[in-house]
Amino acid sequence: MTKTISLALAALLATAGSASAQEKFTFALNWFAVGDHAAYWVALDKGYYKAKGLDVTLENSKGSGDSIAKVDTGRADAGLADAAVVIASVGRGTTIKTVGMVFDKTPLNIFSLKSSPLTKPKDLEGKTLGAPPGDSQRQMFPAFAKVNGIDASKVAWVNIEPAAKIAAVAEKRMDGVGDYSTGLPLYEKAAGKGNVVMMPWADFGFDMYSMSIIAGAKTMKERPAVLKAFLEASYMGWRDVMADPKGSMEIFKKRVPEVDVEVMTPNMMIGLGLMKTERYEKNGIGWIDDKKMCESVDLVNAYMGLPKKVECKDVYTTEFFTKVAM
Numbered sequence: 001m002t003k004t005i006s007l008a009l010a011a012l013l014a015t016a017g018s019a020s021a022q023e024k025f026t027f028a029l030n031w032f033a034v035g036d037h038a039a040y041w042v043a044l045d046k047g048y049y050k051a052k053g054l055d056v057t058l059e060n061s062k063g064s065g066d067s068i069a070k071v072d073t074g075r076a077d078a079g080l081a082d083a084a085v086v087i088a089s090v091g092r093g094t095t096i097k098t099v100g101m102v103f104d105k106t107p108l109n110i111f112s113l114k115s116s117p118l119t120k121p122k123d124l125e126g127k128t129l130g131a132p133p134g135d136s137q138r139q140m141f142p143a144f145a146k147v148n149g150i151d152a153s154k155v156a157w158v159n160i161e162p163a164a165k166i167a168a169v170a171e172k173r174m175d176g177v178g179d180y181s182t183g184l185p186l187y188e189k190a191a192g193k194g195n196v197v198m199m200p201w202a203d204f205g206f207d208m209y210s211m212s213i214i215a216g217a218k219t220m221k222e223r224p225a226v227l228k229a230f231l232e233a234s235y236m237g238w239r240d241v242m243a244d245p246k247g248s249m250e251i252f253k254k255r256v257p258e259v260d261v262e263v264m265t266p267n268m269m270i271g272l273g274l275m276k277t278e279r280y281e282k283n284g285i286g287w288i289d290d291k292k293m294c295e296s297v298d299l300v301n302a303y304m305g306l307p308k309k310v311e312c313k314d315v316y317t318t319e320f321f322t323k324v325a326m
Contacts, residue, residue: 030080039248099227100231166187
């Protein structure tokens with residue numbers, strides 16, 4: 001009897017010890033907290049990370065290039081970044097890979113004002129557009145131009161900071177800017193509801209992969225189980241956001257008080273529209289389609305002027321993916 005009690009006590013202490021030994025895990029967002037990120041705070045708040053033994057820290061970044069740098073140098077265990085920028089970085093020597101997707105449909109887009117709308121690709125000829133040099137829309141524009149018969153030499157790009165995009169449109173400093181379609185509510189807040197026009201690239205024959213979850217070689221090699229657990233818990237968060245957007249936004253606001261619910265709710269809903277696809281319905285949230293990924297790599301190889309050709313197999317892996325149904 002005493003032996004049985006001792007064994008039970010030992011098992012209880014072991015369980016308590018493992019529960020308290022949470023694995024620290026830093027996740028680099030691609031920007032400051034926006035609706036695209038609500039799922040990670042939902043996963044935190046509902047204890048999905050904790051239940052898998054993870055102590056997750058969510059960290060802001062200044063674009064995909066910044067989050068990639070953090071992951072590649074080990075300052076973050078995983079992160080968010082645009083697929084085009086990820087693929088290009090591999091061509092320039094990073095050791096990161098995409099381990100899961102966020103948006104299944106691309107948010108690549110051009111914003112303009114209703115007073116001088118850019119509604120179709122040929123409208124861009126003779127116009128001035130703004131974006132940072134490393135911006136995914138700007139980087140992939142030659143491919144978009146070729147697909148749609150645009151004379152790229154007739155489109156002028158101006159260097160602007162990411163934070164200056166909205167004002168550039170609202171204050172008519174330029175004809176349009178490249179930015180994710182999920183940003184519409186932010187542009188409408190500045191220019192007035194109904195005054196902003198979108199040109200979603202997916203509507204014009206261009207639907208390469210975009211927002212993805214990345215990991216570095218060190219994390220993939222040394223902490224595979226931790227990475228797999230993080231991905232599954234994150235997609236559980238996305239599942240809950242899809243099922244209850246309003247409740248999820250309440251959690252997001254509680255966790256990140258500076259969030260503007262009026263703006264970020266529609267921002268989040270646009271993002272969900274990019275995720276509710278047949279691919280995710282069939283294979284689970286975040287599934288990477290081999291054909292679409294390799295076609296995305298081909299586009300980057302063809303149009304982004306990389307120092308060497310990137311092989312599709314070097315860009316992504318599905319070995320850490322666990323199916324989480326929508």
